[in-house]
Amino acid sequence: METLTEERPPAPRVAESPPAPAARSTPVALLVAMRPSEWIKNLLVFAGLLFSQKLDQSPQVVDAAVTFVAFCAISSAGYLFNDLCDAPFDRRHPEKRRRPIASGALATPLAWGSAAVLTVIGVGVALAAVSAEVAGFVALYGVITVAYSLVIKRLVILDVMTIASLFILRVVAGAVAVEAHASQWLLLCTAMLALFLGFTKRRQEAMSEESMPAASSSVREPEATVHPAEPDAGAAGSQVTRPVLEHYSLPFLDQTVAMVTAAAIMSYAIYAVNSPLIGSRMLATAPSVLYGIFRYLYLIYDRQDTRSTAAILTRDPGMIFAGVTWVGAALAMLYVFD
Missing domain, CATH: 1.20.120 (Four Helix Bundle (Hemerythrin (Met), subunit A))
Incomplete structure (x- = not known):
């Protein structure tokens, strides 16, 4: 067992073909595609509540919690949209090919519909239970996520800067929700x-x-090249x-x-x-x-x-x-x- 004081070197990795993904039921596949493990990033919305010393004020705690739920919904919608865009590339990756959309465990129409429903839930909950301003931040998060998935993720440096902006957006939205200053x-x-x-x-x-494995072609593509929806199966060697x-x-x-x-x-x-x-x-x-x-x-x-x-x-x-x-x-x- 790993401890904090005694670390073992990583075991040597043996190249082998990954096993085929296990069959999942549709509800489980949808939940996995929503990536609930990533919701930990949305805890940033509580920063304003914590640092403004308002943890003992119930209305603000509720507003922060609702904002957290709204960002969980909109971020899951973003993950679904991103996986729909990336499915052709994910199928060529030894690990990502197990993702529900790439593996076919989650049907594409259902994924599109779920993304739309989660978007409505995220913006609607923030609008109804917190404020229009917070709902605007949630909607802006969704817009930036779509832009990232379609274009920005292919732009070196800007891709990481865009992800960082989403972290800031969470903090600002959380502060606005509890009427605090970030x-x-x-x-x-x-x-x-x-x-x-x-x-x-x-x-x-x-x-x-x-x-x-190295790609059969070593030609680097232009930074902002827009890829077709489905990679050419003839480019068999490409592992990018x-x-x-x-x-x-x-x-x-x-x-x-x-x-x-x-x-x-x-x-x-x-x-x-x-x-x-x-x-x-x-x-x-x-x-x-x-x-x-x-x-x-x-x-x-x-x-x-x-x-x-x-x-x-x-x-x-x-x-x-x-x-x-x-x-x-x-x-x-x-x-x-x-």
């Missing part, structure tokens, strides 16, 4: 941490692509499952990760020193942030962890420890020692 340093820190997660994810994907990765080199990604790591740490430190309500006492949470960032880098670089961001954050004992201690320290500084 400080500039909090937003900057959120952006830097989101860029950190985004570029480390690209590095994981780039390493994964390199480990796949995320075209933008052709424009990310490992040295570039390593340098970018180093830059955003430093920026994330510095911006959080400045925010912690200048916390609007409790000042520098927020520095008590800094050790957990530092450990979490260093642990994440260790998993990506040393252990070559290929799990999703959500899986690493929720399943790795070190990351869970960092998250729990950060929440505990933040609650103590904001609500106990204030």
Whole structure:
């Protein structure tokens, strides 16, 4: 069993054909396609509630919870839309081919219909239970997600910056929902941490692509090429499952990760020193942030962890420890020692 103090090197990987995906019932396939494990990212909507010291105010807690539900619905709609767009490429990936839409476990018409229903639920719940402004943020999230899936995901650097903007949007929407102010340093820190997660994810994907059999053609396609809905089956050798990765080199990604790591740490430190309500006492949470960032880098670089961001954050004992201690320290500084 893995511990925090004794790490084992990763077991050597043996190239083998992945097993065929197990058959799923339609409801289960739909739930899997909605990616509930990714909803952890929507917890950012509670940042405004936490840092404004309003956890003891029931109406604000309810508004934040409803906003969280709305973002879970709209983000799941986005995942369905993205998988519908990516299905032809996912079918050529040894892992992503197991996704419900790519594998055929979830019918395409049902996926389209579910995405539409989830979009209506997300915007409608926010509009009916919180405010029109929050509903606007939820709708904007959906628009950006569609733009990302159709075009932006093929644009190097802008793809990761767009993902980071969605993290900021969650924080702003959560603050608006509880009538709190999100400080500039909090937003900057959120952006830097989101860029950190985004570029480390690209590095994981780039390493994964390199480990796949080389393509028969070494011609790099233009950065913003729009791909046909179904790849040419004749291009049998091509193993590119995320075209933008052709424009990310490992040295570039390593340098970018180093830059955003430093920026994330510095911006959080400045925010912690200048916390609007409790000042520098927020520095008590800094050790957990530092450990979490260093642990994440260790998993990506040393252990070559290929799990999703959500899986690493929720399943790795070190990351869970960092998250729990950060929440505990933040609650103590904001609500106990204030």
